[in-house]
Amino acid sequence: MNVSSLYKNDIGRKLYLEIGMVEEEHVTQYASLKDPRCTWLEDLLMHDYTETYLYYSCYMTEKDENIKKIWEYSLSQEIAQLHKDVELLKKYEKKDWEQVIPNGEFPEILELKSNKEYLREVLKTANITSDKDGYVDASKLGKDSGFYKYQQKVNKNLDEVVSHTVIEDYIDKNGEDYRYQESPHPFQELDDKKSDNTTVGRVK
Structure with a gap:
C-alpha cells in the first residue's frame, strides 16, 4: 500500500x-493471535527476539560460507537491537x-528447505474461507x-478485478499462465494453465 501509487x-x-486490500484482511485476522495486553515495548522485545531466532537459524544451518557471513552480520545487528529493547523495557x-x-x-x-509438499497441501484448501471465527468450505x-x-460487492464484475x-493478459501473450509446475495441481479445477479459473472458492 505504501508503494502502489x-x-x-x-x-x-x-x-x-x-x-x-487482501493483505489488510490477513492482518485483521492475524492481529487476533497477539496478546492485546502487551505494551509496545513488550511487543518490540518479542518481535526482535523472533527475528534473532530466525537469523540464528539461518546462520546455524547455512552451508555456503560466504552467505553464512551475511547471516552472521544480520544476527549481530538483531542481537544489538535486542539488547537495546531490554534497556528500553527496563x-x-x-x-x-x-x-x-x-x-x-x-x-x-x-531449517530453510523445500516446502513444495507443504504448499501442495495448502493448495488443497482453495475452497476454504473464513466464517466469523471459524473456517468453512x-x-x-x-x-x-x-x-x-x-x-457480489467487491468482485462482481471480474473485468474490473485487476489480478x-x-x-489473462499473460495467457494471451504466452499461451499459458506464469506458474511453474512439476506435477498436476492438487486442485483439479485449477490445473489448466491456459485459462484463468475464477470460480473456485468464489462461486457457489
Whole structure:
C-alpha cells in the first residue's frame, strides 16, 4: 500500500492496491493471535527476539560460507537491537526481559528447505474461507452469507478485478499462465494453465 501509487503504470498501481486490500484482511485476522495486553515495548522485545531466532537459524544451518557471513552480520545487528529493547523495557516500564519471555532459550532451529509438499497441501484448501471465527468450505455457505455478499460487492464484475486482468493478459501473450509446475495441481479445477479459473472458492 505504501508503494502502489509510485508504480510506473496504471495496471501495476491497481494490482498493488488489490494485494494491499487482501493483505489488510490477513492482518485483521492475524492481529487476533497477539496478546492485546502487551505494551509496545513488550511487543518490540518479542518481535526482535523472533527475528534473532530466525537469523540464528539461518546462520546455524547455512552451508555456503560466504552467505553464512551475511547471516552472521544480520544476527549481530538483531542481537544489538535486542539488547537495546531490554534497556528500553527496563528504563520505561521497570520490567526485566524474563517477565516477557520467561524462557530465553530458542525453540528448535528452523531449517530453510523445500516446502513444495507443504504448499501442495495448502493448495488443497482453495475452497476454504473464513466464517466469523471459524473456517468453512465456501460451497457450504448460504448465498446470504457475508462471504457471498462481499463477493457480489467487491468482485462482481471480474473485468474490473485487476489480478485476473493481469493473468489473462499473460495467457494471451504466452499461451499459458506464469506458474511453474512439476506435477498436476492438487486442485483439479485449477490445473489448466491456459485459462484463468475464477470460480473456485468464489462461486457457489
